[in-house]
Amino acid sequence: MQLLDDLNKQQRQAATAGAGPVLIVAGPGTGKTKTLTARIAYLLTAGHANPAEIMALTFTAKAAREMRQRLAALLGSSGATLPPIMTFHAFGHDLLKGHGAIKTLVSEQQRSDIIRSLTKPAAFKGLHSRELSLLISQAKTMLEPPDDEPVRQLLAVYQAALAAQDLHDFDDLLCQAYDLLRHTPTNRPSYTHVLVDEFQDTNELQYELLKLLAPGRNVFAIGDPNQSIYAFRGAGVEMFDRFRRDFPDLQAVDLTVNYRSLPEIITLANAVFPNSPQLIPHHIAPGSVQALQTLNEYSEAAYIIGEIEKGIGGSDFLHVHADEETAGQPRDYAVLYRTHRAAKTVQKAFAEAGIPYQIAGEDSPYERPAMQAIVAGLRFLHDPAQADLPGLKNLKQSQVQALLADLAIADGTKVCDTAAALAERLAIEDEPHLPQFLGMLVQFGAGKIGLAAAVKHLDHMSESDFYDPSINAVALLTIHASKGLEFEHVFLCASEETILPKLNKKGEGNLAEERRLFYVAATRAKRRLTVLYAKTRAGEPAKPSRFITELPAATLPRNLDPSMAMLEKRLRKRTSKRAQTSLF
Numbered sequence: 001m002q003l004l005d006d007l008n009k010q011q012r013q014a015a016t017a018g019a020g021p022v023l024i025v026a027g028p029g030t031g032k033t034k035t036l037t038a039r040i041a042y043l044l045t046a047g048h049a050n051p052a053e054i055m056a057l058t059f060t061a062k063a064a065r066e067m068r069q070r071l072a073a074l075l076g077s078s079g080a081t082l083p084p085i086m087t088f089h090a091f092g093h094d095l096l097k098g099h100g101a102i103k104t105l106v107s108e109q110q111r112s113d114i115i116r117s118l119t120k121p122a123a124f125k126g127l128h129s130r131e132l133s134l135l136i137s138q139a140k141t142m143l144e145p146p147d148d149e150p151v152r153q154l155l156a157v158y159q160a161a162l163a164a165q166d167l168h169d170f171d172d173l174l175c176q177a178y179d180l181l182r183h184t185p186t187n188r189p190s191y192t193h194v195l196v197d198e199f200q201d202t203n204e205l206q207y208e209l210l211k212l213l214a215p216g217r218n219v220f221a222i223g224d225p226n227q228s229i230y231a232f233r234g235a236g237v238e239m240f241d242r243f244r245r246d247f248p249d250l251q252a253v254d255l256t257v258n259y260r261s262l263p264e265i266i267t268l269a270n271a272v273f274p275n276s277p278q279l280i281p282h283h284i285a286p287g288s289v290q291a292l293q294t295l296n297e298y299s300e301a302a303y304i305i306g307e308i309e310k311g312i313g314g315s316d317f318l319h320v321h322a323d324e325e326t327a328g329q330p331r332d333y334a335v336l337y338r339t340h341r342a343a344k345t346v347q348k349a350f351a352e353a354g355i356p357y358q359i360a361g362e363d364s365p366y367e368r369p370a371m372q373a374i375v376a377g378l379r380f381l382h383d384p385a386q387a388d389l390p391g392l393k394n395l396k397q398s399q400v401q402a403l404l405a406d407l408a409i410a411d412g413t414k415v416c417d418t419a420a421a422l423a424e425r426l427a428i429e430d431e432p433h434l435p436q437f438l439g440m441l442v443q444f445g446a447g448k449i450g451l452a453a454a455v456k457h458l459d460h461m462s463e464s465d466f467y468d469p470s471i472n473a474v475a476l477l478t479i480h481a482s483k484g485l486e487f488e489h490v491f492l493c494a495s496e497e498t499i500l501p502k503l504n505k506k507g508e509g510n511l512a513e514e515r516r517l518f519y520v521a522a523t524r525a526k527r528r529l530t531v532l533y534a535k536t537r538a539g540e541p542a543k544p545s546r547f548i549t550e551l552p553a554a555t556l557p558r559n560l561d562p563s564m565a566m567l568e569k570r571l572r573k574r575t576s577k578r579a580q581t582s583l584f
Contacts, residue, residue, distance in 0.1 A: 003038065003041050003042065003045065003074050003075075004016065004038065004042065006034075007031075007034075007035070008031075008257055010253060010254065010255050010256065010257065011031055011034065011038065011255060012038075013253050014035050014039065014222070014253040014255065015035055015038040015039045015041075015042050016042055017039075017220070017251045017253065018251065019048075019218055020217055020218065020247075020249060020251060021217055021218070021219045021220075021221075021243070021247035021249065021250040021251070022219070022220045022221070022250060022251045022252075023199075023221050023222075023240070023243055023244070023247075023250050023251070023252050023253075024220070024221065024222035024223075024252075024253050025223070025224060025225065025252070025253075025254045025255070025277060026222050026223065026224055026254075026255040027224055027226070027254075027255060027256055027258060027277065027279050028224065028227065028258065028260065028261075028279075028520075029258040029259050029260030029261060029279075029486070029523065030255035030256060030257055030258055030259070030279070031255060031257075032197070032222055032223070032224075032255065033063070033066060033067060033197065034070070035255060036056070036067065036197055036220070036222050037067055037070040037071045037074060038074065039195065039220055040054060040056060040071055040083060040085075040195065041071060041074040041075055043193055044075070044083075045075075049193050051081045051082060051083040052083070052190075053083075053190065053191055053192040053193060054083035054084075054191065054192070054194075054195070055083065055084050055091070055189070055191045055193070055194050055195070055213060056083065056084070056085040056086075056194075056195040056196075056197065057086065057087070057088055057091060057194070057195070057196045057197070058085070058086075058087055058088075058197035058198060059087060059088065059197070059198050059201050060087060061087055061090070061460075062460060063087075063197060063198070063484075064085050064086050064090070067085045067197070068082055068085050071085070088174060088206050088209065089170050089173045089174065091177065092173030092174050092176070092177035093105075093173050095180065095181075095189075096173065096176055096177060096180070099180060099187065101176060101180065103167060103168045103172075104166060104167050104168075105167070105168060105169070105170070105173075106162065106165075106167040106168065106169045109372070109376075110167070111133070111169060112133070114158070114161045114162070114165075115129045115132050115133055115136070115158065116129050117161070118154070118157050118158060118161060119157060120132070120154060121149075121150035121153045121154055122150075123150040124150060124154060132154065134232050134233070135151060135154060136154060136155055136158050136171075137171050137233065137234075138232075138233070138234050139151050139152070139154075139155045140155065140171040140172075140175060141171055141174060141175065141203055141204070141205040141206075141234055142204065142205070142234070143204055143205060143208065174205050174206065174209065175205065177209065178205060178208060178209050178212070181209070181212045181213070182212060188212065188213070188215070189213065191213055191214065192216055192218055193214075193218045193220065194210060194213045194214040194218065194219050194220070195219075195220040195221075195222075196210055196219070196220070196221050196222070196223075197222060197223070198222075198223050199221040199222055199223030199239065199240070199243075200223040200224055200225055200228035200235065200237065200239070200240070201223070201228070201230055201233075201235045202223075202235060202239050203233060203234035203235050203236075204234060205234075207239055207242065207243075217247065219243075219247070221243055223240075225237040225240050225276075226272075226273050226276055226516055226519050227483065227516060227519070227520050228513070228516055229479070229480060229483065229513060229516050229517050230480075231510060231513050237512075256277050256278065256279055256280050257279075257280050257282055258279045258280065258281055258282060259282045259283075260486050260523070260526055261281065261283070261287065261523060261525060261526055261527075262281065262283050262285055262287025262288075262526065262527055263281040263283070263284065263286070263287060264286065264287040264288060264289045264529075265287050265289055265522065265523070265525050265526075265527075265529050266279045266280070266281040267289075267555055268289050268522055268529070268551065268555050268556055269522055269523050271551050271552070271555045271556075272515065272518065272519045272522065272547070273519060287525075287526075287527050287528060287529075288527065288528040288529070289525075289528075289529045289530075289531075289555075289556055289557070290530055290531070290556070290557050290558070291495070291530075291531045291532075291533065291548045291556050291557070291558050291559070292530055292531070292532050292533075292558075292559050292560070292561060293532075293533055293534070293535060293544070293558070293559070293560050293561065293564070294532060294533075294534050294535070294561040294564070295534065295535050295536070295561065295563075295564055295567045295568060295571070296534050296535065296536045297345040297494070297534055297537050297538070298345060298349075299534075299561055299563060299564075299567055300345070300346065300493055300494075300532050300534055300561075301345050301346045301348075301349035302349065302563070303532070303561050303563070304335055304346060304349075304491050304493065304532070305349055305353045305355065307489075307491075307530075308330070308333050308355060308474060308489075309353075309355065311328040311332070311333065311489065312328050312329065312330055312332075312333075312355070313328075328488070328489075329472055330355060330356045330357070330472050330473050330474045331469075331471070331472045331473060331474070331475070332487060332488035332489055333474045333475070333487060333488070333489045333490075333491070334474070334475040334476075334477060334482065334485070334487040334489070334490050334491070334524060335350075335474065335475070335476045335477070335490075335491045335493060336477055336478070336479050336482050336491070336492045336493070336521045336524065337476075337477075337478060337479070337492070337493050337494050337500075338478070338494065338499050338500040338502055338517065339478065339499070339502070340359075340361070340478065342493070342494035342499050342500075343476065343493060343494065346476065346493055347359060347476060350474065350476065351432060355473075356471070356472060356473035356474065357474040357475070357476055358436065358466075358467070358468060358471055358473045358474075358475060358476065359433070359466075359476045359477075360465045360466045360467035360468075360475060360477050360478075360481045361465045361466075361467075361477050361478030361480060361481030361482075364465065364466035365431075365432075365433035365436075365437075365466075366433075366437070366461065366462075368431065368433075370423075370428045370434075371431065371434075371437060373422070373426050373428065374419050374422045374426070374428065374437070375458055377419075377422040377426075378415070378418070378419060378451065378454060378455055378458070379455055381418065381451060382448075382451050382452060382455045412446055412447070413446055413447065414442070414445065414446045414450070415441045415444045415445065415446065415450045415451050415454045416438045416439075416441035416442045416444075419437070419438055419441055420438055423438075440468060440470075440471060441454055443470070444457070457470075465477075465478075465480070465481035467485065475487065479517045479520055479521045480517075482520065482521065482524050483520055485524060486524055486525075486526055487524055487525065487526065488526050488527045488528065489525065489527060489528040489529075489530075490521070490522075490524050490525035490528070490529050490530070491530050491532060492518075492521045492522070492529070492530070492532065493532045494532070494533070494534070494537070495518075495531045495532060495544065495545040495548060496533045496534065496537065496542045496544060496545055497542075497543040497544070497545055497546065499537075499545075500514065500517065500518060500545050500547070501514030501515070501545065501547070502514060514547075515547060518545070518547040531545075531548060533545060533548060
């Protein structure tokens with residue numbers, strides 16, 4: 001069959017597996033999406049199912065779009081109708097809508113406002129609304145009520161607040177869909193094959209929903225337990241063990257040929273999880289890995305900036321284009337970190353260096369109130385009925401409408417000019433990332449067509465933690481936001497105990513998940529990986545991460561920042577001078 005010609009032996013075995021449950025463990029860079037779409041194409045073209053009998057589920061709209069595009073390319077000119085490929089939440093929405101059970105979906109801004117306004121149990125008084133949101137989501141997606149009384153109280157007041165406004169949230173889409181399928185079996189869609197992507201991200205409710213959708217046991221699950229990094233959302237590696245228990249007759253295939261990274265990076269990845277299926281590098285050219293100690297967070301940032309400037313031919317972005325054949329591009333580089341707090345110095349250094357960069361992940365600049373106000377204004381101009389007006393700096397709706405009425409896009413008005421006018425009208429002057437945001441909007445031109453394209457692009461960015469692949473800029477990302485991405489060169493900064501792994505003051509943390517985060521970060525690199533740790537951070541002694549010290553030096557060579565001796569000498573001089581001054 002021609003559509004299988006581009007698959008390796010393992011991928012072909014997975015794509016052509018017989019009827020019954022199939023579990024695919026697909027390591028990073030092994031062609032997971034390619035294999036899943038090939039499986040769907042095989043079922044269709046071999047006559048095992050028609051499009052209406054297949055359902056493919058994933059976790060982001062971006063992933064669903066990519067799967068549809070790949071499948072359409074595989075099927076080519078056959079004219080076959082594509083089966084439904086969607087997120088779990090989109091499936092829940094469509095199911096409930098079909099049964100007349102859909103309410104108005106709460107926006108993220110509305111949900112944040114509701115959570116902030118709740119009368120909270122005393123146990124949660126000091127928690128940020130983001131943390132409360134995760135607690136609520138975890139509690140709602142459990143199959144049994146939570147044991148913790150404060151969590152039950154928090155959930156009760158939150159649900160009451162939603163009901164008072166006749167709203168539901170994204171978790172309700174799953175909860176209500178599960179209840180509908182469980183209590184009214186006659187309403188279940190008649191799928192003969194159900195496929196799930198990124199199986200390691202499945203929580204308990206989604207897993208049970210999956211089983212309800214596949215009563216014929218033709219479940220095809222593909223993912224990587226070593227990339228399970230969403231325990232805070234209820235997902236976990238135990239879902240693989242649960243699948244094996246529930247389907248003891250399953251067919252298992254491991255995808256191990258890595259098409260992304262050079263051998264040195266693969267050797268390191270295998271050493272992080274030596275008891276897992278070992279990755280095999282497809283490429284044979286030599287790569288580079290190292291653990292590099294810097295003096296402090298400032299020299300860490302300086303080293304990263306210096307290496308990128310050497311790689312792209314200087315910080316003058318125009319110079320990059322003068323010799324594109326030999327010079328690297330800013331988009332080839334990524335700086336990863338466990339939390340944004342650990343990377344504040346690096347972020348500030350990029351802001352001062354003149355190298356194009358973008359910050360994505362939790363606390364992205366695009367999530368800040370000022371930026372969200374501009375986005376809300378653009379949405380309002382595109383479709384007043386769909387706009388999230390509370391995003392406009394808490395102005396009254398009448399004020400917002402009056403403001404935006406003056407900014408209606410005419411055919412000749414550029415989207416970036418309209419956004420700049422919004423920023424001026426809303427007195428947004430101290431947002432350092434505004435120029436970058438306006439620069440990104442330049443590509444969308446003018447008029448209603450440009451505005452529609454810009455809003456669509458912003459929607460896609462929000463699905464990807466505000467990472468924009470269209471920008472030729474260095475990516476500054478949390479490890480969570482980097483999942484699914486790849487870069488030629490990766491710097492993993494602040495790789496120190498208490499940061500990565502993230503530990504509390506008692507030295508406690510989810511070490512298994514932290515190890516998986518380190519693994520995800522390392523396997524984003526295609527050619528070069530530099531794991532950085534500091535001698536001191538925030539003026540205090542720092543210890544290298546156990547994920548560095550546990551690896552043999554042959555696998556992860558240890559080096560010192562070339563500037564270390566000079567910086568230490570300079571520091572000793574300053575310390576000595578201060579000591580002498582204090583004598584007088």
